Amino acid sequence: MTLKLTNLDSLAGQLVVSAQAYPGEPMRDPRTTAQVAASAVIGGAGAIRVQGIADIQFTRAAVEVPVIGLWKDGHDGVFITPTLRHALACANAGAHIVAIDGTRRPRPDGLSLAETIAGIHAESNALVMADCGSFDDAVAAVEAGADLIGTTLAGYSGERPKTEGPDLELLAEIAAADLGKPLIAEGRIHSPAQARAAMDAGAFAVVVGTAITHPSTITGWFKAALND
Secondary structure, rough: OOOOOOOHHHHOOOEEEEEEEOOOOOOOOOHHHHHHHHHHOOOOEEEEEEEOHHHHHHHHHHHOOOOOEEEEEOOOOOEEEOOOHHHHHHHHHHOOEEEOOOOOOOOOOOOOOOHHHHHHHHHHHEEEEOOOHHHHHHHHHHHHHHOEEEOOOOOOOOOOOOOOOOOHHHHHHHHHOOOOEEEEEOOOOOOOOHHHHHHHOOOOOEEEOHHHHHHHHHHHHHHHHOOO
16 A cells, blocks of 8 residues: 655645646557656656556656546546546555545546545545635535645536636635645646746646647647747
């Protein structure tokens, strides 16, 4: 069983790099994910976020920083680590923190968010990051026992519009409420300036994925700029 991450203060002010590739892409290989993660750590990443059981295992072996693990099952509705079974699989693969859907939507296994989090805490040493889509989600997730709150699903759960960059308004609202848990900014952070803005809005730490670890998207941005 993975040793419990006891000091979240080590993540304060840190950059968390999300290393994920989609099915069918050339980089969709857990060995590649681990290599990308290790490269991000060399650049200063204070933690890594990865998707998939094998990716968690390979990344744990490749880096010394905390690993946030998740399991995407499907593409719509509740699909980020949607059930307790998925969450425990991530924990057993070595994730220090398991990221789960933290919205108030019904979960596929019929468990409540509180029951899911309690199950993770009871059956593993993993902490729980609740990927939220709104202020009400964040409040409910804290009440349910989440250890960290993320804005990952802002603009994707139907409660808030999808902003061009990070949802700074939501970040500021959650931060001002002082819910007592670390607030992680995640979602559409595509530049260093946006990462800084997220921190200034009240984030405890900032997750950046696509803009660092998804070459086809980054290449597309440059190509589009040349075509304008």
